[in-house]
Amino acid sequence: MKNVCILPSLHPLIDEFLQGKVSLLLSCNYCYLMLVANSHTSQHCS
Secondary structure, eight states: OOHHHHHHHHHHHHHHTSHHHHHHHOOOOOOOOHHHHHGGGHHOOO
């Protein structure tokens, strides 16, 4: 999911698809929190 956090800043259309940086932050924070909560989820965020 990490790529999902990077692509929008590189591609405005994707950022728009995520309905703005709020959704982007939520996605990144969710991914980060999952990493912290369970290192096993790192496979989903790589």
